[in-house]
Amino acid sequence: MTPLTEQQPTLQLSVREVFGIDSDLTVPAFKERDEHVPEIDPVYRFNADVTLAILAGFSRDRRVMVQGLHGTGKSTHVEQVAARLNWPCVRVNLDGHISRLDLVGKDAVVLKDGQQVTEFQPGIVPWALERPVALVFDEYDAGRPDVMFVIQRVLERDGKFTLMDQNRVLRPHPYFRLFATANTVGLGNLNGLYHGAQKLNHAQIDRWNIVASLNYLPADEEAAIVLARVPSMDNDKGRALVRSMVAVADLTRKGFAAGDMSTLMSPRTVITWAENVEIFQDTARAFRLSFVNKCDEAERSIVAEYFQRCFDLELGESYALGGQVA
Amino acid sequence: MSQAQALARHQQRVEELCAASIRALSAQVDLHFRGRRLHRGQKVLPLFAPHLHPALESADFASFRGAADGLALRLRLSDGALHQELCPSDPVARLVFELLEQFRVEALVPDTMPGVRRNLHHCFNTWAQAFHDGGLTDGVSGMLMFAVAQVCRARVTNEQILEQFEDMLESARGDLSGLIGAQLAVLRRARHEQAHYAVHALAIAAAVAGRLQDLVAQAGQSQASGENDAVSAFALLMDIQGELTERFATAVSGRSRVLEAAGGGYQVFTTAYDSQRDAASLVRKDLRLEYRERLDKRIREQGINLMRLSRELRALLALPAIDGWDGGQEEGQIDGRALAQLVVSPTERRLFRLQRVEPRADCVVTFLIDCSGSMKQHIETLAVLLDVFVRALELAGVSSEILGFTTGAWNGGRAHKDWLAGGRPEHPGRLNEVCHMVFKDADTAWRRARPDIAAMLKADLFREGVDGEAVQWASSRLYARTEERKLLVVVSDGSPMDSATNLANDGHYLDHHLRDVVQAIESGGRIGIYGLGVGLDLSPYYSRSHVLDLEMATANQLLREIAMLIGSRAQR
Numbered sequence: 001m002t003p004l005t006e007q008q009p010t011l012q013l014s015v016r017e018v019f020g021i022d023s024d025l026t027v028p029a030f031k032e033r034d035e036h037v038p039e040i041d042p043v044y045r046f047n048a049d050v051t052l053a054i055l056a057g058f059s060r061d062r063r064v065m066v067q068g069l070h071g072t073g074k075s076t077h078v079e080q081v082a083a084r085l086n087w088p089c090v091r092v093n094l095d096g097h098i099s100r101l102d103l104v105g106k107d108a109v110v111l112k113d114g115q116q117v118t119e120f121q122p123g124i125v126p127w128a129l130e131r132p133v134a135l136v137f138d139e140y141d142a143g144r145p146d147v148m149f150v151i152q153r154v155l156e157r158d159g160k161f162t163l164m165d166q167n168r169v170l171r172p173h174p175y176f177r178l179f180a181t182a183n184t185v186g187l188g189n190l191n192g193l194y195h196g197a198q199k200l201n202h203a204q205i206d207r208w209n210i211v212a213s214l215n216y217l218p219a220d221e222e223a224a225i226v227l228a229r230v231p232s233m234d235n236d237k238g239r240a241l242v243r244s245m246v247a248v249a250d251l252t253r254k255g256f257a258a259g260d261m262s263t264l265m266s267p268r269t270v271i272t273w274a275e276n277v278e279i280f281q282d283t284a285r286a287f288r289l290s291f292v293n294k295c296d297e298a299e300r301s302i303v304a305e306y307f308q309r310c311f312d313l314e315l316g317e318s319y320a321l322g323g324q325v326a
Numbered sequence: 327m328s329q330a331q332a333l334a335r336h337q338q339r340v341e342e343l344c345a346a347s348i349r350a351l352s353a354q355v356d357l358h359f360r361g362r363r364l365h366r367g368q369k370v371l372p373l374f375a376p377h378l379h380p381a382l383e384s385a386d387f388a389s390f391r392g393a394a395d396g397l398a399l400r401l402r403l404s405d406g407a408l409h410q411e412l413c414p415s416d417p418v419a420r421l422v423f424e425l426l427e428q429f430r431v432e433a434l435v436p437d438t439m440p441g442v443r444r445n446l447h448h449c450f451n452t453w454a455q456a457f458h459d460g461g462l463t464d465g466v467s468g469m470l471m472f473a474v475a476q477v478c479r480a481r482v483t484n485e486q487i488l489e490q491f492e493d494m495l496e497s498a499r500g501d502l503s504g505l506i507g508a509q510l511a512v513l514r515r516a517r518h519e520q521a522h523y524a525v526h527a528l529a530i531a532a533a534v535a536g537r538l539q540d541l542v543a544q545a546g547q548s549q550a551s552g553e554n555d556a557v558s559a560f561a562l563l564m565d566i567q568g569e570l571t572e573r574f575a576t577a578v579s580g581r582s583r584v585l586e587a588a589g590g591g592y593q594v595f596t597t598a599y600d601s602q603r604d605a606a607s608l609v610r611k612d613l614r615l616e617y618r619e620r621l622d623k624r625i626r627e628q629g630i631n632l633m634r635l636s637r638e639l640r641a642l643l644a645l646p647a648i649d650g651w652d653g654g655q656e657e658g659q660i661d662g663r664a665l666a667q668l669v670v671s672p673t674e675r676r677l678f679r680l681q682r683v684e685p686r687a688d689c690v691v692t693f694l695i696d697c698s699g700s701m702k703q704h705i706e707t708l709a710v711l712l713d714v715f716v717r718a719l720e721l722a723g724v725s726s727e728i729l730g731f732t733t734g735a736w737n738g739g740r741a742h743k744d745w746l747a748g749g750r751p752e753h754p755g756r757l758n759e760v761c762h763m764v765f766k767d768a769d770t771a772w773r774r775a776r777p778d779i780a781a782m783l784k785a786d787l788f789r790e791g792v793d794g795e796a797v798q799w800a801s802s803r804l805y806a807r808t809e810e811r812k813l814l815v816v817v818s819d820g821s822p823m824d825s826a827t828n829l830a831n832d833g834h835y836l837d838h839h840l841r842d843v844v845q846a847i848e849s850g851g852r853i854g855i856y857g858l859g860v861g862l863d864l865s866p867y868y869s870r871s872h873v874l875d876l877e878m879a880t881a882n883q884l885l886r887e888i889a890m891l892i893g894s895r896a897q898r
Contacts, residue, residue: 219438240437240438243437243438244438244439244440246438247436247438247439251350251351252350254349254350254351254353255346255349255350257353257355258346258349258350258354258355258357259355260346260349260350298890301343302343302346302347305343305346305347305391306347306350307441308391308441308445309347309351309391309395309439309441309442309445310438310439310440310441310442311440311441312440312441312443312444313441319339319340319343319387320387320388320391
């Protein structure tokens with residue numbers, strides 16, 4: 001097997017064949033599967049817009065940021081595209097405590113020939129920069145904006161990276177790629193959902209060439225995703241059930257937009273719900289365990305209304321069961 | 327009273343849930359109920375169809391759900407402008423056209439929402455049953471309308487007519503199939519396209535209106551009561567608003583012609599006798615102490631969880647703010663003072679300090695109490711609540727004021743006498759001695775204000791009320807405060823009332839002014855204003871309001887409700 005640093009994409013794959021998207025594009029892909037290539041999830045469903053944006057990132061060396069509400073599968077999207085291209089992919093989860101040293105590298109004490117010596121250990125950025133690796137910054141907006149300036153130059157297409165500790169200038173590998181996913185677009189926690197999201201520097205946001213938005217999908221697509229995840233429901237009865245579940249999720253999102261709810265159901269919640277239906281064999285109970293109990297008590301009767309609309313069943317929290325005039 | 331209060335609370339709960347469902351189903355944000363009518367922002371929406379307005383006491387919750395779903399579907403699936411443009415001018419034809427458009431959207435319920443379909447079905451049939459039970463189908467015209475509604479809905483939505491109506495409608499159906507059969511046949515197929523559907527709907531509406539005219543003409547010849555019968559049938563169908571105001575405990579409010587006509591806006595005849603008084607100057611000291619004892623006794627009996635309330639208020643009103651440093655941390659910024667420690671014990675790791683973040687409430691809450699005569703019966707319970715609430719606010723670091731408003735005299739007092747002496751000039755504006763009272767101001771601590779708060783219990787303070795000016799006064803006091811967040815809670819059990827002003831101007835002079843004042847404050851955005859109705863729905867005045875049922879609920883629950891109101895997210 002060729003060492004990672006020397007690998008190059010040699011294949012050209014048709015987007016139509018591999019991703020089922022109606023487009024004549026072809027994308028470069030690797031022949032060998034390195035250990036850093038993610039596992040393929042055979043039932044993963046690609047969203048056409050976002051997939052094309054990510055593919056542009058891979059084939060044309062664009063910096064792509066995927067923004068979207070939680071549970072929409074942003075990070076998985078990048079990972080699954082990489083998996084199908086055999087492109088090594090490394091995910092880094094950012095948080096408020098990631099420092100410059102973590103990203104760039106630091107001097108560490110290592111044992112060499114039985115002697116303790118200090119040696120420079122490169123951080124994740126210089127490591128990835130010299131390899132044909134797709135580096136994904138997850139929760140990009142959780143990183144502290146002052147620290148994130150470290151990658152400012154790398155964001156430019158052929159931006160070199162200076163290691164000041166070593167007086168060395170790194171030239172990025174031609175097949176190095178950079179992606180980021182975030183819940184917000186760097187304007188901070190506006191809707192109260194994403195505690196800990198930072199306001200990002202817009203000089204940096206500006207350097208991302210492509211910002212793809214992955215918000216909630218059309219109901220049919222979402223139902224298809226759920227069915228792909230929970231194949232035991234793929235019969236007439238199950239399909240109707242899943243469609244109603246997606247309809248409830250949609251109502252919670254509309255309610256969230258109107259300020260009636262402070263939580264909403266992500267596609268991930270719907271999948272969990274479907275899985276819990278499998279376990280408990282009871283739609284209402286599974287709904288309670290996967291979503292209702294996450295809601296504020298005052299909002300549960302509203303959730304009960306949404307549930308009644310889509311299932312024609314009363315949830316225990318419903319006003320109809322206990323709220324008649326005394 | 328307690329029944330009325332319970333009903334008002336039931337109504338509020340139902341409306342909250344229904345409005346939330348409507349917002350979610352229609353995907354439109356700024357919808358809410360005010361005075362039982364659906365509003366978008368400040369604008370009232372049309373009634374759409376008669377069956378979408380179930381009566382509060384008699385209808386069950388499922389009917390309200392159906393009505394809400396009907397409204398939501400109408401807002402989402404029907405183009406209001408197009409509908410308005412096509413709407414015929416003849417009232418009967420318009421009614422039929424409205425009904426048919428409503429049936430169209432009801433037929434478009436997605437398959438994923440069986441509950442919506444059932445709610446709509448239930449709501450319509452309940453309405454039909456009430457219509458029938460009310461004897462409105464006895465006359466020929468009532469029967470015609472009933473049959474049109476039943477047959478058209480069955481056709482458009484493809485749902486069965488209820489069994490009990492089948493026989494009754496037998497002959498009317500045959501009659502209708504001759505009249506509108508051809509149009510009916512295409513109606514369901516056209517349901518996905520409003521414009522196409524409207525062509526057939528208009529034809530049906532015109533045919534029905536024509537038939538009704540014939541029937542009324544015939545009846546006019548044979549029996550005189552025919553006309554009345556038709557009129558009464560449509561009174562129920564169309565004039566829904568007229569009945570509502572009397573039936574429910576909703577604040578009655580209207581527009582004042584005098585105020586609208588007056589170029590200079592709201593006027594005050596004379597301010598010479600207006601006063602602002604401290605509680606101390608209203609009630610003598612030993613009486614205040616006596617009232618205080620009475621109040622303390624009641625508070626003790628309630629078993630109120632003060633600490634919990636104050637914690638809740640802190641969570642609602644406080645925001646995190648930086649407040650000094652915490653030393654001895656394992657991470658953060660290096661604390662210079664700890665370096666000596668490092669020299670002494672190199673393994674010591676707690677050398678850092680972090681900024682401390684504490685919740686801090688930069689907030690002031692004003693309670694403005696309507697001290698009109700009718701409030702006398704509630705004031706003791708209210709005083710208990712406010713006293714506890716103010717104390718809890720103080721524990722949470724929020725400053726608060728308790729203000730009251732009444733008039734200096736009954737029936738206009740000296741201002742009225744001056745007006746009479748001046749030869750009764752027309753439309754004098756507000757005509758009474760306004761009295762504004764301060765029971766506790768924001769700078770006085772609760773402990774010091776204790777006897778003054780108890781002064782509320784003095785019964786002869788309660789006279790009449792000029793709400794608009796009082797709200798202005800309270801808000802001007804708030805504007806002068808430095809706190810970032812300013813909240814004004816108006817506690818009232820009725821519309822503004824001053825008999826002299828109402829007689830000299832017109833009946834709605836004061837409440838029109840109150841609405842203008844509240845709207846100005848709401849759109850100004852610097853003060854959050856809330857209406858707290860004592861057994862009364864104040865939604866005609868305040869876009870954020872809550873009904874308190876003082877007799878039914880326990881003090882802890884009432885306090886929680888007030889806290890929820892204050893903490894409620896802004897409704898658009």
